[in-house]
Amino acid sequence: MILTVNGKEELIREGTTLAELIGFRKLTPESILVEYNNDIVNQETWPGIILKDHDRVEILRFVGGG
Numbered sequence: 520m521i522l523t524v525n526g527k528e529e530l531i532r533e534g535t536t537l538a539e540l541i542g543f544r545k546l547t548p549e550s551i552l553v554e555y556n557n558d559i560v561n562q563e564t565w566p567g568i569i570l571k572d573h574d575r576v577e578i579l580r581f582v583g584g585g
Contacts, residue, residue: 520572531570538565552579
């Protein structure tokens with residue numbers, strides 16, 4: 520199925536959860552913010568969100584600096 524991640528279409532297997540998608544990317548959950556279909560979702564809900572064809576995910580990273 521096709522999913523849009525940060526504006527780019529990606530092919531993923533059916534039944535993939537949001538938590539698995541984050542894990543595949545080797546991202547640190549504490550350093551990112553995830554928007555799923557225009558709603559910000561908490562890390563605790565990621566395992567229960569099963570991605571569907573044409574869903575949209577935006578992953579934002581927190582970057583420190585000065």
